[in-house]
Amino acid sequence: MRIVGLTGGIASGKSTVSNLFKSHGVPVVDADVVARDALKKGSGGWKKVVADFGEEILLENGEVNRPMLGQIVFSDPDKRQFLNRLLAPHISSGIFWEVVKLWLKGYKVIVLDVPLLFEAKMDKFTKPIIVVWVDPETQIKRLMGRDKSSEEDAGNRINAQMPLDVKRNKADVVIDNTGSLDDLNEQFQKVLIEVSKPLTWTQFWLSRNGALIILASVTSGVVLCIKALS
Numbered sequence: 001m002r003i004v005g006l007t008g009g010i011a012s013g014k015s016t017v018s019n020l021f022k023s024h025g026v027p028v029v030d031a032d033v034v035a036r037d038a039l040k041k042g043s044g045g046w047k048k049v050v051a052d053f054g055e056e057i058l059l060e061n062g063e064v065n066r067p068m069l070g071q072i073v074f075s076d077p078d079k080r081q082f083l084n085r086l087l088a089p090h091i092s093s094g095i096f097w098e099v100v101k102l103w104l105k106g107y108k109v110i111v112l113d114v115p116l117l118f119e120a121k122m123d124k125f126t127k128p129i130i131v132v133w134v135d136p137e138t139q140i141k142r143l144m145g146r147d148k149s150s151e152e153d154a155g156n157r158i159n160a161q162m163p164l165d166v167k168r169n170k171a172d173v174v175i176d177n178t179g180s181l182d183d184l185n186e187q188f189q190k191v192l193i194e195v196s197k198p199l200t201w202t203q204f205w206l207s208r209n210g211a212l213i214i215l216a217s218v219t220s221g222v223v224l225c226i227k228a229l230s
């Protein structure tokens with residue numbers, strides 16, 4: 001199985017690229033969705049967050065007040081690190097099980113859309129790594145436009161992540177999303193060809209079909225040995 005890493009900065013366009021992958025039949029595991037599940041009322045992550053941040057971060061219905069928690073953690077690096085440490089085990093296990101589900105379904109290529117792929121050191125499990133890059137002016141403009149946030153809030157969120165230029169230097173493939181959606185789509189078509197190339201042998205043996213071949217070979221080998229010895 002080929003596990004493609006998709007990352008970038010906040011509002012650089014990862015979800016937009018994810019949607020292109022999905023529309024071409026390539027499944028995507030979205031770490032933001034997994035992280036949201038990890039904070040759902042009653043979950044393990046929710047219990048830890050309520051215990052440590054207090055009930056004042058809850059809405060009346062008992063769900064976490066995400067904008068309020070965001071205000072707290074994106075303006076205070078220590079609190080953000082603390083939240084990251086609380087949620088990291090829940091997010092990584094959630095991603096792991098999503099990958100297992102797709103493996104069982106027999107997908108050969110899947111995409112992990114993880115904003116903090118490098119920060120969380122998950123890059124070592126993915127190849128190739130695609131970084132969606134935008135220039136700083138476009139990034140803050142799109143972030144403020146999408147979230148209806150102030151320049152200060154948007155700046156705090158951007159500064160909470162590894163600089164996008166550093167991520168770009170760590171990439172196998174860079175998508176420059178500073179231009180129009182048509183420009184993005186044009187670059188995406190080349191990326192799609194790249195990630196759809198035949199699997200390497202290692203990736204093949206790690207896929208469900210590869211594992212089934214190994215299992216069938218081992219089983220028939222054992223049966224033949226037993227027959228030969230009896």
Ligand SMILES: CC(C)(COP(=O)(O)OP(=O)(O)OC[C@H]1O[C@@H](n2cnc3c(N)ncnc32)[C@H](O)[C@@H]1O)[C@@H](O)C(=O)NCCC(=O)NCCS
Binds near residue numbers: 010032084114116
């Ligand atoms: C603080 C929270 C509640 C704010 O929720 P909100 O709905 O406002 O934002 P949302 O979750 O949609 O995240 C939007 C973007 O913010 C960035 N972001 C989220 N968490 C972090 C973080 N801890 N550090 C840096 N950037 C982050 C990502 O680029 C993400 O795509 C939420 O972001 C959260 O629970 N974060 C911690 C979990 C986490 O690390 N998520 C990232 C998945 S790898």
Ligand SMILES: Nc1ncnc2c1ncn2[C@@H]1O[C@H](COP(=O)(O)OP(=O)(O)OP(=O)(O)O)[C@@H](O)[C@H]1O
Binds near residue numbers: 008014145181
């Ligand atoms: N090429 C583009 N031209 C114009 N707008 C774009 C382009 N690409 C993305 N956008 C817009 O920019 C905003 C951010 O894009 P998107 O949500 O895909 O970013 P993201 O990297 O997934 O963000 P996050 O880190 O918050 O999950 C969205 O409103 C999206 O519609």
